[in-house]
Amino acid sequence: MSASPEQQLRAYVDYLRDLGVYDLYRREDPRTLLPESLRTTFLAAKLAQPAPVKTVSPRAQVPPPRVAPPSTLRTAPPPVSAPPTSYFSLDSETPPTPSELTATMPKPKSFDELVPLPTLLVPEADRTAALEAVRAEIGDCTRCPLAYGGRHKIVFADGPPTARLMFVGEGPGADEDAQGLPFVGKAGQLLNNMINAMGLQREEVYIANIVKCRPPANRTPEYIEATTCSQFLIKQIDIVRPEVIVALGGTAATYLLGVKQSLASLRGHWYSSRGAKVAVTYHPAFLLRDPRQKGEAWKDLQRVMAELGLKGPQRSAATS
Numbered sequence: 247m248s249a250s251p252e253q254q255l256r257a258y259v260d261y262l263r264d265l266g267v268y269d270l271y272r273r274e275d276p277r278t279l280l281p282e283s284l285r286t287t288f289l290a291a292k293l294a295q296p297a298p299v300k301t302v303s304p305r306a307q308v309p310p311p312r313v314a315p316p317s318t319l320r321t322a323p324p325p326v327s328a329p330p331t332s333y334f335s336l337d338s339e340t341p342p343t344p345s346e347l348t349a350t351m352p353k354p355k356s357f358d359e360l361v362p363l364p365t366l367l368v369p370e371a372d373r374t375a376a377l378e379a380v381r382a383e384i385g386d387c388t389r390c391p392l393a394y395g396g397r398h399k400i401v402f403a404d405g406p407p408t409a410r411l412m413f414v415g416e417g418p419g420a421d422e423d424a425q426g427l428p429f430v431g432k433a434g435q436l437l438n439n440m441i442n443a444m445g446l447q448r449e450e451v452y453i454a455n456i457v458k459c460r461p462p463a464n465r466t467p468e469y470i471e472a473t474t475c476s477q478f479l480i481k482q483i484d485i486v487r488p489e490v491i492v493a494l495g496g497t498a499a500t501y502l503l504g505v506k507q508s509l510a511s512l513r514g515h516w517y518s519s520r521g522a523k524v525a526v527t528y529h530p531a532f533l534l535r536d537p538r539q540k541g542e543a544w545k546d547l548q549r550v551m552a553e554l555g556l557k558g559p560q561r562s563a564a565t566s
């Protein structure tokens with residue numbers, strides 16, 4: 247059965263979004279929006295109360311924080327202009343329209359700008375408990391509009407708390423929302439293949455998303471949703487302390503690094519976030535739509551493999 251014109255248009259817009267063409271994608275589709283009053287309320291609450299900063303572990307040794315040498319890393323380019331301190335006056339009698347909100351939306355802050363790097367590091371033996379504490383803190387979350395967008399399960403993460411490599415995606419889709427695990431649908435199968443091609447098993451890497459709840463109709467997470475959820479992913483990264491983070495697609499790169507640039511311009515460089523080296527590559531869902539780009543993604547993963555000293559799948563003596 248061929249795709250309807252609506253499905254074709256949606257696929258094309260998703261394609262552009264994955265290439266970093268955000269503003270075309272950021273449409274206000276009334277079917278995927280909450281009532282404006284609720285959005286405004288969330289926005290006002292978020293602006294009035296910045297997320298609290300907490301330290302990570304009560305009983306930890308303090309090895310020096312791992313930060314890659316600055317010469318090899320790119321930092322996010324400085325903001326063109328200072329972000330507005332608020333989108334609108336909280337006393338305003340006329341709340342802004344959704345398009346006004348979008349027009350004044352600031353560039354997100356990077357994870358490093360949002361929360362200072364931890365000085366207390368969680369020892370390996372305590373990491374499972376520390377992650378469980380973060381999950382408990384999230385609870386049955388209603389901190390952002392995604393709680394009311396039809397989500398079924400909060401998708402926390404998958405993987406060992408001592409992983410050297412972490413993948414960060416955008417947000418759960420329908421399969422992830424149903425199972426409560428990240429990357430278990432079609433894009434997840436491709437991600438598994440990518441991980442195996444690197445010579446790793448899925449069970450060896452930590453996988454998480456920028457938002458933990460499925461956005462309605464799989465739309466891109468809104469700024470307020472991503473920045474509300476970031477506090478938990480930051481804690482997860484600070485506990486697991488991967489050596490390398492791979493940002494899968496534009497949304498992951500945007501919020502991890504605090505940049506809003508095309509994926510093409512972000513790929514091929516190393517960045518730093520929470521003491522880990524960050525590489526940016528295409529989202530597996532994008533690669534499913536445009537398999538011609540798989541070779542480019544493989545180049546990105548090969549750089550990650552070199553960084554981690556991975557040799558790819560080892561052929562057994564019987565088959566070599």
Ligand code: URA
Nearest residue numbers: 415416417418428429
């Ligand atoms: N896409 C994502 O970004 N994350 C998932 O978990 C699944 C699909």
